[in-house]
Amino acid sequence: MxxxxxxxxxxxxxxxxxxxxxxxxxxxxxxxxxxxxxxxxxxHPMRTFQSTVKTIFPELPMIPIKTDDVVPKEYLFQIIEEIAGIEIKDKLKCGDIIIQNILGTSVNIVSTVDMYLYF
Amino acid sequence: MEQFDIVIIGSGPAGLAAALEIEQSGLKQIIIERENRAGGILKQCIHDGFGLHRFKKRLTGPEYAELFLKRVIEKKIPIYKNTFVTEIIEMENKSYRLTLVNSEKSLFEIEAKALILANGCRERTAKQVFIQGTRPAGVYTAGTAQYFTNILGYLPCKKCVILGSGDIGLIMARRLTLEGAKVVGVYEVKDTPSGLSRNIAQCLDDFDIPLYLSKTVTKIHGDKRVEAVTVQKVDLNLNQIPGTEEIIACDGLILSVGLVPENELAKSLGVELDTHTKGPMVNQSLMTSKEGIFSCGNALHVHDLVDFVSESAEIAAKGGIRFVQNKGEEELIHVEFDEKSFLYIVPQKINLLDIEENIHFYFRSKKVLKNVSVVIRTGDTIIFKKFYHNMKPPEMETISVNLKNVLQNKEICFELKEGVST
Structure with a gap:
């Protein structure tokens, strides 16, 4: 039980x-x-994951991101390591893929903001 | 001086939803926003779980805001960004004159027939919860810690204590842990958590962060930077129990000790406030005691779900539209409720001359209750009854009732009955 x-x-x-x-x-x-x-x-416990990544744009130094589906709970800390070095150099729209198939989960890391709305 | 039918203060989820509703009426409107980006607090709420009621989807805060903001931009609804409201004066012709300031136009005035206060809420601070000791760096409200982490990209502390089990505190416990900080524990002065159960589960339990109930922070140590805090047990009357002090080393104290509607502007206008919600008293159109001034979202009362913030904004906007198009008469009665059972009920008043449509009531119970019925009574007649398996103060409940032709003696009263009421 x-x-x-x-x-x-x-x-x-x-x-x-x-x-x-x-x-x-x-x-x-x-x-x-x-x-x-x-x-x-x-x-097999699964979770959604959200965090932020750096950008090169001073108007928007960080952008929010998420996994586009649930991932195994035990992967959360590994995913945060994977995204740590990322620097966004292009303006992204909401849902644009930043990392495809993160850690072989077939889940993608995507932007959750439309950066064009802020420039 | 530019004239508007309706001026909305705030471009968070409430302001944006109100604007989209007003847009359909063709009335002339403007949104005033003090920040350089629209979206309000949702910009920094990067976690998901928003919009489950309204869109049947698990959206993140920025995604939820964007659904509204995109349409506001498409419809070319004007927003004055980086603009503060410094004063609002009621004119003799019953319209309102707002003094605004921004870097482009400096000080300028606009006039409005109706105002929608959608300016959200504020976090209670360390000063308001009477923590003794010094004032070193490292003491942040959860919202400020969230702003540092999610908007600016700075980690506010490496090892912290969180005081208060409000939802933002729980969300930040998970967020800071994922970003590499150590969260020693969440301390809650009450004997029940203030945040949603799911946030206890997914933000604390998932990361083995302990939650201590009936314990509070009583002292902050450190000169330039927080070095430790004293935590202490409290009894059921929330009095500190001597001899239970414990010093915990940390470099940060994060406060999640409650939110209060932001009502400086409302107060300056002489709007009548509710001591329970700390927001304005309103009728079912969410019009305050001042004709033409409406309040919605967290400025009206603090919500736990953004879906209802948007809903209340749409109700206020509809009220605003009706007011501008055809100033209705008012005959108000108070909504009575059992203060032992309910924390608050919104709206606090009913305009008897405007009860054609269903009225949305928002309320919270005063304590954790199981198997209770909410009963609405008028005279000796019960006009509404709903059974709840669980009722918890952190979870706002909402019911929609049609009061047309049922109110006797111009009375309406909310009661809570144990068990399935007969």
């Missing part, structure tokens, strides 16, 4: 997962997304 708080939405359901003969039974979830999250959390 494992207790957890659902992080899918702000409701924060208190859920419980019981594994019987390899079958997970989720209780306490208010929706199907909670159930999916709970089962993943037992098998």
């Amino acid at each position: 494992k207790k957890m708080i659902c992080i899918v939405c702000p409701k924060g359901c208190e859920m419980q997962v019981d594994v019987n003969d390899g079958i997970s039974v989720v209780t306490g979830n208010a929706c199907i997304r909670g159930k999916e999250f709970a089962i993943n959390e037992i098998l």
Whole structure:
């Protein structure tokens, strides 16, 4: 039995997962997304990731970035190492890829800002 | 002097949503923004989880702001950036004269028939929570630490204590940890966390950051830079318990001890304020006690979700449009509520002459409650009832009710009943 708080939405359901003969039974979830999250959390916890990277533009010295999908939770610190040396030299739009297939996850690091709006 | 129908103060999520609503009416408007970029606090809220209600997507703060900002730019809605409002005066003809200042035009005035205050909230500071000791560098509100980290790219500290379990403090605990700082712990004076449960889970538990309840910071040590803080246990009445002091070495203290609506402008206009929300008293159109002045978003009351900030801005904008087009009459009644059960209810007043449409109520419970029903009563008649499995002060609740033809004796009262109310 494992207790957890659902992080899918702000409701924060208190859920419980019981594994019987390899079958997970989720209780306490208010929706199907909670159930999916709970089962993943037992098998392989996944998280979204957001941070910032440097740019060469003094008007906007840092821009926000994210992974365009969830990544394994244990990769978060490795990803922050991977993006540490990046310096953005071009003006990016929201969703433009900065690193493709980060750490072989098939997830990309993308910009979350349209830099053209700020110049 | 340029004349506008509606002037919006602030270009955060509230101001931008209000502007898009007003744009559809064709009224002449302008947004005033003190910073050089629109978007308000969302610019620095780089984490995701915004827009789940409104867009059914997990957006980051900048992405959420951009959805609105792009449309504001497309529609060519004017924004005065880098511009401060220094004074607002009510004129004899019931319009408002604003004195503005920016580097381009210096001091100048504009006039408006209606104002929408969408200027957000402020963080409470160390001074407001009475921490003793010196005032070295390294004491930051969570929002300031977030600005340093996410906008400027500076790490504000290497090893810190976070006081207060508000959401921004929790978000910053994760952010600073990912950026290489050590977060020794989050200390909360109350016996329940103030932030959302999901943020406790994904920002603290995921990174093994301890949360200490009923413990607070009572002293800051250090001359030029924070060197340590004293933390101490408190009893249920929040009094410090002698002999429980503990000194924790750190180079930063981050405060996440609450947000207060920014209402300097509202106060200067003589707008009546609510002691519960610390924001203006409003009717269901979110018009304040001053005719033609509307309030929305975090300036009205502090929200936990931006989706409802945008929603309230649209309600205020619709109210503003109706006011400019056809000044309605008011017959106000107070929304009564049980102060033992509720922290606050917005709107605080109902204009009985304007109850054709559903009214959106926003409220918070005073403490953590399980299996309760919210009951709206008029006279002896219950006109609305909703059951909640869980109710927590950090989680704002919202209900929408039609009050047309149901209000008896011009009375409306919110109550909380334990269990499934009959």
